Each structure stands twice: as C-alpha cells, then as structure tokens.
Amino acid sequence: MIRRFLYNFMQGRNGFDSVAKLAWCLTIVFMLLSLIPGVFGFVCGFIVLVLIVYTWWRVCSKNVYKRSRENARYLEKTAALRMRLRDFKIRFSMRKQYKFFTCPTCHTLLRVPRGKGRIQITCSKCGNRFPGKT
Ligand SMILES: [Zn+2]
Structure with missing residues (x-):
C-alpha cells in the first residue's frame, strides 16, 4: 500500500536525479561540519536545512523538463571529473x-x-x- 502510494505520488515528478544526489552528499558534509561549535557550525546547520528543502523540492518537482535540463547541464559540466574518477577507480x-x-x-x-x-x-x-x- 505504501509502495502504491509512493508510486502514484512520484508519477510525473522529477525523482532522485544526479543533482539531487550531489545536494544530498553536500547535506551530509554540512551536517558533519555543523557539529563544530560556534557560529561556523550554526551557519552549516542552516545550510543543511536549506539543502534538505532544496533536495525534496527537486525530487518532488513537477517541472520535469526544466529539472532534467538542469541535470543534463550538471552532468555535462562534471563529465571530465567523473571520467577521471572512474579511471581512478579502475x-x-x-x-x-x-x-x-x-x-x-x-x-x-x-x-x-x-x-x-x-x-x-x-x-x-x-x-x-x-x-x-x-
Ligand atoms: Zn596514444
């Protein structure tokens, strides 16, 4: 039942694309940085909130055309870097x-x-x- 609900909910929505994945990774990085006491940690905590909202907004966005264009641009800009990373893994x-x-x-x-x-x-x-x- 939950699966069916999620399936229906995600119909026509952008989903978890590469940009969302990057935002999610940054969320984890800033989450760790927010553990540092003081103003810096507080600012990082705020950035975490912004990133979480952005990631969910992106995943649930119904403007799939615009989101997929942003995703394509991101993939194009990081193509060389991702190729180097792949080479390094191999x-x-x-x-x-x-x-x-x-x-x-x-x-x-x-x-x-x-x-x-x-x-x-x-x-x-x-x-x-x-x-x-x-
Ligand atoms: Zn050669």
Whole structure:
C-alpha cells in the first residue's frame, strides 16, 4: 500500500536525479561540519536545512523538463571529473595485477601487466611507442 502510494505520488515528478544526489552528499558534509561549535557550525546547520528543502523540492518537482535540463547541464559540466574518477577507480581495483600508463601523444590510459621489467609500450589507439618500467 505504501509502495502504491509512493508510486502514484512520484508519477510525473522529477525523482532522485544526479543533482539531487550531489545536494544530498553536500547535506551530509554540512551536517558533519555543523557539529563544530560556534557560529561556523550554526551557519552549516542552516545550510543543511536549506539543502534538505532544496533536495525534496527537486525530487518532488513537477517541472520535469526544466529539472532534467538542469541535470543534463550538471552532468555535462562534471563529465571530465567523473571520467577521471572512474579511471581512478579502475586503476585502483587492478593496481596489483597491472600498471597504468598514459600515452604521451594521445593521453589514452594504457594497462600493462606488472613484473615485466623495462619494456617498450605501444599505444593501442595511436601506435606511439614509449619506454616504461612495470
Ligand atoms: Zn596514444
């Protein structure tokens, strides 16, 4: 019954998009900062309230067209950063088996097995060769 209610309620509404996710993460950060005593903590507590209201307003907004355009703009502006973060996650998860190099010509991320000593690395994208220690 609650599920049905939520489903009906969320029909035609924006929902929890990437901007809402960012606002939610900032809420948690400011919530922790608000624990600091004094004026700074108080201001952070106020920001938490604003962010909570903003997040819910955004999730429940019925102007889906405008919200999705804002979301698209946000995703476009953070595309490079999110790509770097993704690269970092991939590198980190495979750090024991592989060493990673960036091609000096085309900046492609290249993966080489570890423990092969000094080798010539050939870029899979542009064919450039450069030395590297694995
Ligand atoms: Zn290359």
